[in-house]
Amino acid sequence: MSSADKTPDTNKSVTMAVDIPGMISVIIFYIAIFAVGIWAGRKSAKSTTALEAFLANRDMGLVVSLFTLTATLVGGAFINGTAEIIATSGMLWTVAPVGYCIGMFIGGMVYAPKMRRAGYVTMFDPFQEVYGVRVGALMCIPQFMGDVFWTAAVLSALGSTISIIMDVNNTLSIVISAVIAIVYTFLGGLWSVAYTDVVQLICIGVGLVIACPFAVHSPAVDFSTLSSDWVGQVACADIGRYLDLFALVCLGGIPWQVYFQRILACRNARNARLASCVAAILCLAFAIPPAIIGMAGKAADWNSTAYPGPLPLSPDDYSLILPLVLKYLCPRAVAIIGIGTLSAAVMSSADSSILSSATVFSNNIYKNAIRQKASDRELVWVLRTGVVVVGVFSTLIAISVRSTYGLYVMCSDLMYVVLFPQFTSVLFIEGTNPYGGLSGFFISLLLRILGGEPLVRLPALIRYPFYDEEFGQGFPFRTMAMLSGFLAIVVLSRLTHVAYHRGWLSPRFDFLGFFSRTESPKLHGMEGFGENNDKTAASPDTLEEEMGDLPEGIHDEVKVKSNGDHAEPLLTETGAIHNKIA
Incomplete structure (x- = not known):
């Protein structure tokens, strides 16, 4: 009898006693x-400085940086989501692990060195x-939302995993974690x-690697039944949706504070680039064990297992396929080790996101916008308060959420559509100004909202080509919204610049005070933008540390100029080196 023919056994209770050995394993970890x-x-x-709490005093070595960057991505949502989509849709649709790893590699090669050399705090x-x-503070809003949803996703995944294997209430496990x-x-x-990321990453690697061979060789698993199902397929009608999703997870994974917090904590730009690129490869490697476990769950004959629930497995059950495989297809000891390591490892993403939002609030909202003269001790306590607030709010959301993969992908949605074009513009496009930035922000946000989102039951007010009543937009509307925002930033920034400097726009319409702050010819372009233009000459020692990745031919020129009475290389309040070397 196939699993599809099996009906629920009304005499078999799905409620079981608390798993004492499993509970002990989790407690130990x-x-x-x-x-x-x-x-x-x-x-x-030993130090009460804000820089110590925010960025580990920029003293994070290469090995620790590599581990913490990898562990930030490899969490409960990454592991459970990979297994779930492999089992339900096949390898081709498991775009999140591959896409996020590509994004981390791009971030390491393009964005990380520039950010670390500038010495920013966030x-x-x-x-x-x-x-x-x-x-600039307005741009923090998508980050706050993304961090909260991401934290809720990984906590929800953890609660579901523990509740499956140990029959413990998932709300209790979420709260304790x-x-x-x-x-x-x-x-x-x-x-x-x-x-803790170092320990958690080792735990998750050991737990999954041990579980894989037992899951694959379980008597209930027959891979011959899979045929080509494990590969999956992308229908012609789904090509636009597929490309949109892939671009989202690739580029939407770049503008995250949780990523750049580790980049900015590296000792130099060279370490930041190397750690990010190697971490991208490790993240892809960590996706292999859950993918194998997901395929084993898909190929299993659940009738021949002790699984007490109704069959065939429902979509909600497939969201828990990894813990189900651990419990019903692996030996008892392996399941206990697996849940212990996973429950500990899932916190590697939760704590990172909590600290990320708390850091942004402390530095960019509280210090820069509310109390510019806040002391280090005050900022440390603002950070700690933010940790508690973000953690509690994320926990409340996690308790009421079921789908892991939906939240996993949604985390990058706002970051991709709204924040990615903004971040790229302020870093690389000279002449970007707040009028273009505001226009791009609201245009991309509006287009994204009007496109709808089935995962959160947001109706589509604009139905693009290939729209489907069940699956929503078939057109890559997220990418269109992102590119529209990008275009608005560039065009409106240029138009307002020309209009103001040619006298077409009266100074009284400069309601943000941007052009009045950049009147000096020396400040036109990227150097003069913003409100923090106070600069002090860099010391030779500081320049030596920050010049790690500059071409060798200009090192001597920078050093000579820095030793003069009128040093060319200058440091902003955030530590950014501004020089005239092309």
Whole structure:
């Protein structure tokens, strides 16, 4: 009898007693993670500076940077989501792991060195440098939303995993996991998060690698039944949707503070580039075990297992395919080890996102927009308060959420459509100004909202070509919205610049005060944008550290100019080196 013919056994209760050995395993791993977090936090306890809490005093070595960058992406949503989509839609539709890894590689080669050389504190410093404090603060909103949804996604995945294997209420497991992550992040800042990431990444690798052979060789698994289903297919009507989704996860994974927090904590730009590129390869490698486990779950005859629920598996059940395989297709000891390592590892993404939003609020909202003269001690406590607020809010959302993969992909939606064109413009397009930035922000946001979103039951007010009542837009409307915003930024920035400087636009219409701040010819272009133009000459030692990736031929020129009475290389308040070397 096939699994499709099996009906629910009304005499078999799906409610089981609490799994004591599994519970002990989780407790042991939680204690280990908590202990590492507290121990690492003592590195920053000796210092009360905000830079120590935000960026580990920019003293993060290559190995720790590599581990923490990898662990930031490889969390519960990454693992569970990969297994789920492999089982339901096939390899071709499992675009998130591949796309995010490509995005991390692009980030490492293009964006990371420029950001690290500039010495920014957060990824929103260049926004406020170019757009000014107020408009730059507006750009933080998509980041806050993305961090909260991402944290909720990984906590939800953890709760579902523990509830399946140990028959423990998932709300309880979510709350306990969140509390542990909040406490050690509260106490230790980035040092605690980074060192726990090292332990968590080792845990998740060991747990999944051990489980794979047992899942594949389970008597209930017959891969011959898969045929070509595991590959999946992209129908002609789905090509636009597929390309849109792939572009979203590739480019939408770049403008994340959680990523740049680690980049900016690296000792130099060379380490930042290397750590990001190698981490991208490791992330792709970490997607292989859950993909194998997902295929094993798809090929399993669940009738021959002890699974007590109704068959065939429902879509909701497939969202939990990884913990189901661990429990019903693997030996008892392997399942216990697997859940222990996964439950500890999933916090590697949650704590990172919590710290990310708290850092942005402390530096770019509180310090830059509210209290410019805030002391380091005050900023540290604002950071800690932010950690608690973001953690609690994310936990509340996680308790009410079921779908892991939907949240996983949605995390990059706002970042791709709204923030990616903004971030690229302020970094690389000279002449970008806040009027173009605001126009691009609202145009891309409006087009994205009007396109609808079935995952959150948002109706499509604009039905593009290839629209489907069940699946929504078939046209790559997210990419269109992103490109429209990009075009608006460039065109409106240029138009307002020309209109103002040719006298077509009265100074009284400069309501953001941008052009009045950049009147000096020396300040036109990227150097003069923003409100923080106070500069002090860089010391030779500072320049030596920041020049790590400059071409060798200009090192001597920079050093000579820095030793003169009128040094050319200058540091902004964020530490950005501005020089006239082309």
